[in-house]
Amino acid sequence: MTPDKSIGRLSLYRRILNTIDDDSRRHIYSHELAAMAGSSAAQVRRDIMIIGYSGNPNRGYDIKELAESIGIFLDDEEGQFAALIGVGNLGRAILAYFSGRRPKLKITAAFDIDPKKYGRVIHGCHCHSFAELPVIVQKENLSVGIITVPAAQAQNTAEALIKTGITGIINFAPVRLKTPPNIYVEDIDMTMALEKVAYFARIHENGRLTH
Amino acid sequence: MTPDKSIGRLSLYRRILNTIDDDSRRHIYSHELAAMAGSSAAQVRRDIMIIGYSGNPNRGYDIKELAESIGIFLDDEEGQFAALIGVGNLGRAILAYFSGRRPKLKITAAFDIDPKKYGRVIHGCHCHSFAELPVIVQKENLSVGIITVPAAQAQNTAEALIKTGITGIINFAPVRLKTPPNIYVEDIDMTMALEKVAYFARIHENGRLTH
Numbered sequence A, B: 001m002t003p004d005k006s007i008g009r010l011s012l013y014r015r016i017l018n019t020i021d022d023d024s025r026r027h028i029y030s031h032e033l034a035a036m037a038g039s040s041a042a043q044v045r046r047d048i049m050i051i052g053y054s055g056n057p058n059r060g061y062d063i064k065e066l067a068e069s070i071g072i073f074l075d076d077e078e079g080q081f082a083a084l085i086g087v088g089n090l091g092r093a094i095l096a097y098f099s100g101r102r103p104k105l106k107i108t109a110a111f112d113i114d115p116k117k118y119g120r121v122i123h124g125c126h127c128h129s130f131a132e133l134p135v136i137v138q139k140e141n142l143s144v145g146i147i148t149v150p151a152a153q154a155q156n157t158a159e160a161l162i163k164t165g166i167t168g169i170i171n172f173a174p175v176r177l178k179t180p181p182n183i184y185v186e187d188i189d190m191t192m193a194l195e196k197v198a199y200f201a202r203i204h205e206n207g208r209l210t211h
Helices: A005-017 A030-037 A042-050 A062-075 A089-098 A130-140 A149-165 A190-203 B004-020 B028-036 B041-050 B065-076 B089-098 B130-140 B151-163 B192-207
Strands: A080-085 A105-112 A125-129 A142-147 A167-170 A184-187 B078-084 B105-113 B125-131 B142-147 B167-173 B182-188
Touching: A005 A030, A005 A042, A005 B151, A005 B192, A030 A042, A030 B065, A062 B192, A080 A089, A080 A130, A080 A149, A080 B192, A089 A105, A089 B089, A105 A130, A105 A142, A105 B192, A125 A130, A125 A149, A125 B130, A130 A142, A130 A149, A142 B192, A149 A167, A149 B004, A167 B192, A184 B192, A190 B065, A190 B078, A190 B089, A190 B105, A190 B130, A190 B142, A190 B167, A190 B182, B004 B028, B004 B041, B004 B065, B028 B041, B078 B089, B078 B130, B078 B151, B089 B105, B105 B130, B105 B142, B125 B130, B130 B142, B130 B151, B142 B151, B151 B167
Parallel strands: A080 A105, A080 A142, A105 A125, A142 A167, A167 A184, B078 B105, B078 B142, B105 B125, B142 B167, B167 B182
Antiparallel strands: none
């Protein structure tokens, strides 16, 4: 199986390639892409070998072709659709952030337990009752779940998602989920990130940082 | 130097301890905390040794005392203050998410290049002109920077933050920042997270997932 770090880097390479809007430029060398991605040229070449694309030793990779090849590998041809659970401040922000960003990967349904939110359209996404989750997942063929509920509800939410057949989850709640081994979970813990950065900023100020 | 993974886990342990609001319960064993944190008992004991706290072999750790000890280690006694750069959808969401959450770690100043945002108060946080960054960082003693600008502006924003003396950065922009070795950067790449989860959800559906 492709290691998940390679998948993450391929996602990053594609976004970097898509930001090169210099018309005079058609090719990029692995060492250039590596410098932009904070990686090494050897790593870039290994990752790109995974998708079966190869560059020209003299000119490097064709920028447009490489971005397309990564897309063919990463994206579902038919598109993939995600459910977001928990339409609070964070949930709304995630909806706003991803709205219209990826044509082949969209958050198409949001869920909450607050009846005031049912039926509303938030950043282009319909909001449903959490009780409808299994029905909507089936009907709209959702394959990804995004958990933006408070910590205390996160485990129950994950279990409800898994029961519908969803196998990929992004968890923004600051708890570790207990999930079966066939479920892929990516945790995004913003509080941990802030506390870590603050700690290292402080010990650096105090002159104790040695690296 | 304390490894950053230990700092991250200590942050998580504290949040877990703070959610145990069972009055009948005063102690917790390392294996119980480990189960809640997705860690091992040995790891929990090693992490807690770093902060110089020790439990009672028979009763485990005192929940309240341990949470306080982690706080003494992680938090700045005087409080620490963060600057957020880029008051778009994501920036606003981050402000809303952290607003009032941590008394000793607050986002107190936001910056943008859009004059319409200057002088506004967003989720309790004052919004300034980006040009004022060096002045406000000094005046308000800001030590952490949060980057929520578009990808193309992220590197310049990081350089401006570093110039003010800030040494800890959370980068939400989907690019890798080039920073000197004394700067601590934590990347939160939500697009990468979504693309990875979608990829693994898909290959699992297709029956190719083997782990």
